[in-house]
Amino acid sequence: MTATGSPKSPSARIKLEVSAEPALRQIPAEELAALQPTIEAINALKIERNAIVLAHNYMTPDIYHTVADITGDSLALAQEAARTDADVIVLAGVHFMAETAKITCPDKTVLIPDPEAGCSLAESITAADIRLLRQRYPGVPVVCYVNTTAEVKAEVDICCTSSNALQVVESLPGDRVIFLPDQYLGAWVATQTTKQVIRWQGACEVHERFTGAELRDYRAQFEGISIIAHPECPPDVLAEADYVGSTSGMINWVKGNRPNRVVMVTECSMSDNVAVEVPDVEFIRPCNLCPHMKRITLDKIRRSLETMTTEVLVPADVAARARRSVDRMLEISAAPSVTAVGAPVAR
Numbered sequence: 276m277t278a279t280g281s282p283k284s285p286s287a288r289i290k291l292e293v294s295a296e297p298a299l300r301q302i303p304a305e306e307l308a309a310l311q312p313t314i315e316a317i318n319a320l321k322i323e324r325n326a327i328v329l330a331h332n333y334m335t336p337d338i339y340h341t342v343a344d345i346t347g348d349s350l351a352l353a354q355e356a357a358r359t360d361a362d363v364i365v366l367a368g369v370h371f372m373a374e375t376a377k378i379t380c381p382d383k384t385v386l387i388p389d390p391e392a393g394c395s396l397a398e399s400i401t402a403a404d405i406r407l408l409r410q411r412y413p414g415v416p417v418v419c420y421v422n423t424t425a426e427v428k429a430e431v432d433i434c435c436t437s438s439n440a441l442q443v444v445e446s447l448p449g450d451r452v453i454f455l456p457d458q459y460l461g462a463w464v465a466t467q468t469t470k471q472v473i474r475w476q477g478a479c480e481v482h483e484r485f486t487g488a489e490l491r492d493y494r495a496q497f498e499g500i501s502i503i504a505h506p507e508c509p510p511d512v513l514a515e516a517d518y519v520g521s522t523s524g525m526i527n528w529v530k531g532n533r534p535n536r537v538v539m540v541t542e543c544s545m546s547d548n549v550a551v552e553v554p555d556v557e558f559i560r561p562c563n564l565c566p567h568m569k570r571i572t573l574d575k576i577r578r579s580l581e582t583m584t585t586e587v588l589v590p591a592d593v594a595a596r597a598r599r600s601v602d603r604m605l606e607i608s609a610a611p612s613v614t615a616v617g618a619p620v621a622r
C-alpha cells in the first residue's frame with residue numbers, strides 16, 4: 276500500500292464557490308459566510324507568494340476543504356513536499372511534519388501557522404536517548420516513526436510512517452530492530468514480522484485513550500458496524516478492528532468497501548473530512564481531539580502567509596543526516612509493496 280496526497284480542486288486556490296463545492300455543505304452556511312473573507316485572502320496570498328498549503332487529514336473541515344492544496348497522512352505530505360515546485364510550503368499540521376518538509380526541501384521556505392503545535396510522540400524521545408539505545412544494542416538497526424524531531428531522525432537508520440512501518444522493518448538486515456517512539460505501532464508491527472521488535476515506550480495521547488471495551492459497545496449498539504483503527508491505538512483496540520491502517524489507508528478502505536456504518540478509531544476530524552466523500556456511509560463518530568493539531572486555524576494560516584512566519588529552520592548538518600533517514604523511507608515507499616501496515620484483520 277502506498278499513500279498518496281490528494282490534490283484539491285483548482286478552485287481551492289483561487290476563489291471559493293460555496294454552492295459548487297459539495298464538500299463545503301457540511302460547514303454551516305453562516306459559519307462559511309463568516310469564514311469566506313479569510314479563505315479568499317489565503318487563496319490570494321498563496322498565488323502572491325507561490326505557496327501551497329499541505330494539510331494533514333486531522334485538520335478541521337474548514338481548512339481541509341477550502342485552502343488545502345494537498346491533503347494526506349504524514350507520508351503523503353512528505354512525498355508532496357519533496358515534489359512541489361512552490362516556493363513556500365505552509366504545513367497545516369504539527370511541528371515535526373513541518374520539519375520533515377524542510378528536511379526534504381531545504382531550499383524552500385516552510386512555514387508553520389503555530390510553532391507550538393507539538394506531538395506527544397515527538398516529545399517522548401531525544402537524540403541522546405537514541406545514542407544510549409545504540410550503546411545498549413550495538414549493531415541493531417534503528418527505525419523511527421516520522422513523529423519525531425529532526426534531531427532524532429538524524430540519529431536513526433531510517434524513518435517510517437504508519438503506512439509503511441512493516442515494509443521498512445522488513446527491509447532491514449538482521450533479526451532484531453529497534454522501533455521508536457510509538458510502543459503501540461511497534462507492537463502492531465511485531466505481530467506481523469518474525470523480527471524481534473525492541474520498542475520505546477512513547478504513545479500518542481489521542482489514540483491511547485481508545486479502549487477495546489468502547490469498541491465492543493459500538494458493536495453491541497450499532498448493528499453491522501465496521502470498525503477501522505489506526506495502529507497508534509493500544510492492542511486491545513486493534514484486536515476489535517476489522518481493518519488497521521494509516522489515515523490514508525483508512526480513507527481508502529472506506530472508499531473501497533463502502534460499509535453501511537463505520538467507526539474510524541482515530542482523531543475525530545478524519546470522519547468529518549471523509550464523510551462528505553462517501554455520503555452513502557453512516558459514520559459513528561467518537562471524538563478524541565488532538566489538541567496540537569487543533570492549534571492550526573484558518574486565521575493562523577492567513578497570518579502565517581501575510582507575515583511569512585513562523586519559518587521552520589533545521590541546522591544544515593542535522594538536516595543532511597535526517598534527510599538520509601527520510602530518503603531511505605521514501606525510496607522504500609516508492610517500491611511496490613505487499614507487506615505495508617494496513618492489513619485487513621481476520622475476524
Ligand code: SF4
Pocket residue numbers: 369393394395396397422479480481482542565566567568
Ligand atoms: S494525533 Fe497523536 S501522533 Fe498525531 S500529532 Fe496528535 S499527539 Fe501526535
